[in-house]
Amino acid sequence: MRLAVVTVTLAAGTAGTDDYVETVLTVTIPAGATQGVVNLTIVDDNIDEATESLTAVGTATNATTSSPATVTILDDATDTPAITLGDVTVTEGTDPTAVIPVTLSNPSDEVVVVTVTLAAGTAGTDDYVETVLTVTIPAGATQGVVNLTIVDDNIDEATESLTAVGTATNATTSSPATVTILDDATDTPAITLGDVTVTEGTDPTAVIPVTLSNPSDEAVDVTVTLAAGTAGTDDYVETVLTVTIPAGATQGVVNLTIVDDNIDEATESLTAVGTATNATTSSPATVTILDDATDVPAITLGDVTVTEGTDPTAVIPVTLSNPSDEVVVVTVTLQQEQMIM
CATH class of the missing domain: 2.60.40.2030 (CalX-beta domain)
Incomplete structure (x- = not known):
């Protein structure tokens, strides 16, 4: 009896040579025996793979060649990529x-x-x-x-x-x-305040338009600060003016109370500036106040009686119906009246 030296030849299938160590595998089966094994080294990679296989055929000089056997390689479950x-x-x-x-x-x-x-x-x-x-x-x-x-x-x-x-x-x-x-x-919105002209005595408030160049996704609280010009704080009510422009909107107004006095005044003005923490400060806007036409003062001269030889002068009272913010130079013209005897 003779021993049998079996050579196992590998053939790649769906499993390639990167899935196992390609080498010559042999096993010696002693005389009288029928069993032996060969060990094929499997490569443990980190590639996610389907189930793969290769085939192996055994040959020997003193034995009949085997039919192909299948080596099936199941993938490591931890190779599923994350x-x-x-x-x-x-x-x-x-x-x-x-x-x-x-x-x-x-x-x-x-x-x-x-x-x-x-x-x-x-x-x-x-x-x-x-x-x-x-x-x-x-x-x-x-x-x-x-x-x-x-x-x-x-x-x-x-x-x-x-x-x-x-x-x-x-x-x-x-x-x-x-x-x-x-x-x-x-996208930071810019504030614009509109110029406005009002007439004292006709318009109790100056409605100042407040506009954003584009909307915001949050409310914009605009504070309007006033600065006296030729119009002083006796011409309007000095106060903090604010308007909240809702998210998504671009328009609002503030209302400035105008003082209706009886003083004859020239056209006057003040400026207003809008600020907000989430918008760009405006340029100054002008609020123009036209005077009430009824404030033009009326002149009244008082009658006076004097005695010749006793009163060297006749003191004629000159009265304005209401004051003016500028001097009024009154010229008194005399007219001679004829006494009927």
């Missing part, structure tokens, strides 16, 4: 898209199609284009990106954010990633 989405920060008006990185923890031997689902947070669907985002990561690769379109509006907004989650049929779902949207600095 999806990670990267956080990203963009500036509205500067960055038209948010480029969200999509990463697999390890490669797969088949393509991984990742679907990225968005969830509104403080950023709503008017801040970005809501759509299905997908990226195909090729077999063997681990990197990809999805592009989220950012809406460039003219609304002044606080920093906002939304979340994104990546899923795939052959990878583990990601934790939520955050997309942060910084607002366009040019």
